[in-house]
Amino acid sequence: MVTEEVVVRLDGIRKEYGETAALDGVSLEIRAGEAVAVMGPSGCGKSTLLSMIAGLDRPTAGTVLVAGRELGGLSEKELALHRRQKIGMIFQFFNLIDDLSALDNVALSAQLTGTPARQARRRALELLDELGIAARRNAYPAVLSGGERQRVAVARALMNRPALLLADEPTGALDSRAGEQVMDLLLDLNQIGQTLLLVTHDERLAQRCASRLVTMGDGRVSGEQKLERVP
Numbered sequence: 111m112v113t114e115e116v117v118v119r120l121d122g123i124r125k126e127y128g129e130t131a132a133l134d135g136v137s138l139e140i141r142a143g144e145a146v147a148v149m150g151p152s153g154c155g156k157s158t159l160l161s162m163i164a165g166l167d168r169p170t171a172g173t174v175l176v177a178g179r180e181l182g183g184l185s186e187k188e189l190a191l192h193r194r195q196k197i198g199m200i201f202q203f204f205n206l207i208d209d210l211s212a213l214d215n216v217a218l219s220a221q222l223t224g225t226p227a228r229q230a231r232r233r234a235l236e237l238l239d240e241l242g243i244a245a246r247r248n249a250y251p252a253v254l255s256g257g258e259r260q261r262v263a264v265a266r267a268l269m270n271r272p273a274l275l276l277a278d279e280p281t282g283a284l285d286s287r288a289g290e291q292v293m294d295l296l297l298d299l300n301q302i303g304q305t306l307l308l309v310t311h312d313e314r315l316a317q318r319c320a321s322r323l324v325t326m327g328d329g330r331v332s333g334e335q336k337l338e339r340v341p
């Protein structure tokens with residue numbers, strides 16, 4: 111059954127930055143179709159956890175399995191390709207490229223995996239349309255609202271049909287209305303099967319979007335609970 115498939119398995123992850131242990135023995139499993147929210151105080155290791163899963167950085171100890179690949183066994187080049195093909199990421203401050211239009215920001219992530227430009231632009235436009243911002247396709251990030259920027263970022267993250275969508279405080283820089291729209295978008299995506307790992311400070315976002323809550327403290331998982339989604 112598709113829903114039994116393991117998308118992420120972290121085993122005994124430790125990550126040291128100099129003297130600091132940002133992660134101190136984290137094990138976590140995420141199955142296809144789940145929406146997992148991670149909460150915990152600032153500095154407890156949430157973003158470090160996402161960077162381990164995305165393969166943006168490597169753990170000091172422990173193993174990371176994502177979408178069927180053990181990341182420790184991949185070269186830097188293989189890791190980058192795996193990330194582009196299997197993982198979509200959205201961030202608090204959008205991380206769009208300022209001198210590319212909305213459409214080109216989205217299309218670029220498919221071009222980086224070798225999709226021809228025309229085909230990439232066609233899919234980018236479809237996604238912008240699905241996310242309700244096709245009319246803004248030629249606009250540059252500077253003239254987009256925060257909510258529009260985040261929707262462009264979501265479109266970009268979805269371009270390569272990722273096995274896993276990672277979101278690090280995706281509503282953290284948005285006003286409450288734009289935040290709710292992004293929240294609804296993430297919920298819709300999960301309901302059509304997108305596996306989601308979401309870091310947030312926003313209890314409401316977690317309650318609304320996530321099927322499971324993982325609580326962290328001091329580089330460790332301190333609790334886990336199933337959530338009944340609150341509409």
Ligand code: ADP
Pocket residue numbers: 127130131132150151152153154155156157158159
């Ligand atoms: P959170 O996302 O929960 O706020 P982080 O994962 O960003 O926490 O950080 C966890 C700890 O690791 C913090 O003490 C932070 O200062 C440290 N840290 C994170 N990234 C780095 C880095 N690149 N270099 C040095 N220390 C880092």
Ligand code: MG
Pocket residue numbers: 156157158278
């Ligand atoms: Mg963080």
